[in-house]
Amino acid sequence: MITNQLVIAFVLLKLYRHKETSFEKAVHNMNYQVIVLAAGLGKRMKTGMNKQFLQLYSKPLVIHTLEVFEKDSWCTDIYLVVNPKEKKDMEALVDEYQLAKITKLVDGGAERQDSVNNGLMACQTEDIVLIHDGARPFVAEEAIHQLVESAAEKGAGLLAVPVTDTVKKKEGELLETLDRKSLWAAQTPQGFQYQKIKQAHDQAGREGYRGTDDASLVERLGEHVEIVQGSYDNFKLTTPEDIKKAENLLREREESRLQMKVGTGYDVHQLVDGRPCIIGGVTIPYEKGLLGHSDADVLLHTVADACLGAIGKGDIGTHFPDTEAAFKDADSKVLLKEVWNLVKNHGLQLGNIDCTIIAQAPKMSPYIEPIKENVAEILEADPSQVNIKATTTEKLGFTGRKEGIAAQATVLLQNK
Ligand SMILES: Nc1ccn([C@@H]2O[C@H](COP(=O)(O)OP(=O)(O)OP(=O)(O)O)[C@@H](O)[C@H]2O)c(=O)n1
Numbered sequence: 001m002i003t004n005q006l007v008i009a010f011v012l013l014k015l016y017r018h019k020e021t022s023f024e025k026a027v028h029n030m031n032y033q034v035i036v037l038a039a040g041l042g043k044r045m046k047t048g049m050n051k052q053f054l055q056l057y058s059k060p061l062v063i064h065t066l067e068v069f070e071k072d073s074w075c076t077d078i079y080l081v082v083n084p085k086e087k088k089d090m091e092a093l094v095d096e097y098q099l100a101k102i103t104k105l106v107d108g109g110a111e112r113q114d115s116v117n118n119g120l121m122a123c124q125t126e127d128i129v130l131i132h133d134g135a136r137p138f139v140a141e142e143a144i145h146q147l148v149e150s151a152a153e154k155g156a157g158l159l160a161v162p163v164t165d166t167v168k169k170k171e172g173e174l175l176e177t178l179d180r181k182s183l184w185a186a187q188t189p190q191g192f193q194y195q196k197i198k199q200a201h202d203q204a205g206r207e208g209y210r211g212t213d214d215a216s217l218v219e220r221l222g223e224h225v226e227i228v229q230g231s232y233d234n235f236k237l238t239t240p241e242d243i244k245k246a247e248n249l250l251r252e253r254e255e256s257r258l259q260m261k262v263g264t265g266y267d268v269h270q271l272v273d274g275r276p277c278i279i280g281g282v283t284i285p286y287e288k289g290l291l292g293h294s295d296a297d298v299l300l301h302t303v304a305d306a307c308l309g310a311i312g313k314g315d316i317g318t319h320f321p322d323t324e325a326a327f328k329d330a331d332s333k334v335l336l337k338e339v340w341n342l343v344k345n346h347g348l349q350l351g352n353i354d355c356t357i358i359a360q361a362p363k364m365s366p367y368i369e370p371i372k373e374n375v376a377e378i379l380e381a382d383p384s385q386v387n388i389k390a391t392t393t394e395k396l397g398f399t400g401r402k403e404g405i406a407a408q409a410t411v412l413l414q415n416k
């Protein structure tokens, strides 16, 4: 018996240790610095200007790209490589869009490889370094994280997608069809342990090798570069046709970001002797309390119903039946938290919530603020997004006769 307990304790300890290690890894080891390249001419775009300054859906192209890294908590520093002649304009944009992670504006070179080389000399890091085209604004944070993890483990990696067209190689009059199964279209970011990419660039420089991406400089040294499958959305704006494509994608994203869901909730509990009076997670001193299978927190039940309504998932009764012993005297804060996790799984966050408690007694005003804070905390929002009010019914009806308390809520959820 004791031996069994020891074995269980040992396994639990192991599991706990393992959890701690991966947590530490996520928190401490997964930082990266990024070199964003914006020093090209944009000749193929044929607008007569560097395409980085093109207004796309009311923001310059390079800003869309930089904001991806600005928002990513794993990214510590951005080195923005710019054409020296455009440095002032870029500085103005960095100020205007309050890009706090831009550590340095680095002078670009004649070709992309020269610009990367300057970026590498500026950043000197122990972290993983990513190299990214300023002209690829659609890279997803999830893909960046997969790449960073892969680069940390394998030393070098890149985002790429399988080629979908049949590719022909033409040399003189001779045409060859390449085996599509083994072909990948390289994207950026490409990610590396700093020393590895620095050495590869130095060596390419010494040997006069010119590549069209950075992974090729590592490949030519016979070293492994890991492909992380990316998305076809992560395309590089290169030719005029790409502008329409990018604007359509930005519009689609904006529309889905602005998706809103509304839900309403209504609940009633009877006031009886010998029960605590818990409303909005606050135990209110009162001669009677609310009757129910759980702690009968009429307000939190209403909030849960409104949230479930907004995501089209029924009501609190279907999720936590009052026939189940597990929910006897259950803390409604815990039940609402579970509902909220469901909401988050739908990619939603709180817009705002407005609640009304309908009670002749007890007097609610002293408890409005703590209730508001409880609701905000559970819904992971700022208290300013939560409104709690109370009303009597002028002694009319069951609430007016102090036989029960009702609550109603309207919630607005938004895409994250
Ligand atoms: N000397 C260079 C050339 C390119 N780039 C950057 O590298 C990325 C990928 O290059 P590309 O799409 O070829 O951009 P451009 O060189 O600007 O375009 P083009 O070749 O049509 O002139 C771009 O974000 C570009 O700004 C750079 O920083 N320095």
Ligand SMILES: C[C@](O)(CO)[C@H](O)COP(=O)(O)O
Pocket: 112, 133, 185, 186, 187, 188, 212, 213, 214, 236, 238
């Ligand atoms: C690095 C790159 O974006 C990967 O697809 C690409 O090779 C850049 O080439 P470009 O000629 O500078 O556009």
